[in-house]
Amino acid sequence: MAGPLRQERVSILIFFHDGLDYFLKPDQRRYQPIRRTVDCRTGVKDLIESCGIPHPEVDLILVDKRRVDFPFRIEVDCTADVYPFSAQRASSGLQSRGIRSFVADGHLGKLVRDLRLLGIDVAYRNDADDRDLLTIMQREERALLTRDRPLLMHRVVANGFFPRSQAPFEQTVETIRRFELAPALAPFTRCLRCNSVLNRTEKEAVIEQLEPLTRLYYDDFTKCPSCGQTYWRGSHIGKLETRVANILAKVAEPEA
């Protein structure tokens, strides 16, 4: 006669490396590794997320020193080592490489402005809800930028990033590094308001919109084909040029 159904339990010791402990609770951070006892055949992805780490932040999982994928199920007592994305690692990690387009949640408006200033394609609406963000992300194959951890853990999120800093400047540098965007940067080529790629335009085409001093002193104009915004190199762009230069200088520094 069959006895009552009993699920076997397995014990797993987990180490979070290279800054992933950012997502752990403070007491866990102090006492790494974390020991968990779970039902046999628990998925490694669920286990990692139960510790607070969103799966898009994980690029490499070793179980007893062997590389495994997210669907891997834990069947025996073991040790796991979990690593974030690293530019030094060869491309066999869990995360896609070469991502060049993004969608950002409504709290990251200043990060979005910086990224667009650098020419990066970022979809953004400050009133977008979670469903809107996930829809745009999937439909347009964009990576999700958000500091909303449950949202980043949503199962449909393939690629995403949680900027660690609260400061837009640092968030911009972090995002460029995480997605290796430095070679793709093209400052002043994208509309800060609507994300469209700007066109060069003749002064005559925009002269009606210009203040007298702008008409006099500037000859180099770009115009957004979608929203009609006109840009030129003036005192306003001067400040932005300084910001671009500061971001690029910081990106070029070795990581702390």
Ligand SMILES: [Zn+2]
């Ligand atoms: Zn525009």
